[in-house]
Amino acid sequence: MIVEYYFIGLIVGFLFYELTGISAGGVIAPAYFSLFIFFPERIITTLGIAFLVWGILIFLSNHLIIYGRRRLLLAMVLGFALKISIESLFGSIGDLNLEIHSIGYIIPGLIANEMMRQKVLPTISAITIVTALISLIIMVIH
DSSP: OHHHHHHHHHHHHHHHHHHHSOOOSSSSHHHHHHHTTTOHHHHHHHHHHHHHHHHHHHHHHTTSOOOHHHHHHHHHHHHHHHHHHHHHHHSOOGGGOOOOOOSOSSHHHHHHHHHHHHOHHHHHHHHHHHHHHHHHHHHHHO
16 A cells, blocks of 8 residues: 555656646655655654754855755755654653654655755645645545
8 A cells, every 4th residue: 555655646746746847845755745644743743854954954055065966965864864863852751752753764855955946835835735636546546
């Protein structure tokens, strides 16, 4: 069933990009979001990490030459490092047992890279639309 999410996600994401020219936060991000559609805290955490990476990229781009593959790699490394850091720091806080988890290790970096490339609002809107379409298609199939 997970393969269906990825396959449908790739097709819907590709068609959306071809029709609008707006990327939905990387090729695979909406498929992962649709897998976790019933765990909104994971989606929110993932987007929060993506926004942190985006902010760091903006700061660094004011001081360094970051573009293309360098920016993509830096975004993925930052997303990976922030995910591990945040989950280890806030994984369980005393008696609260507050668990903070995001989706994937590179998804936040992919989303942040797209936010740098095509701005925040188009990226977040595209992710929302494509994730909803994937989820609807999966619901209709099953």
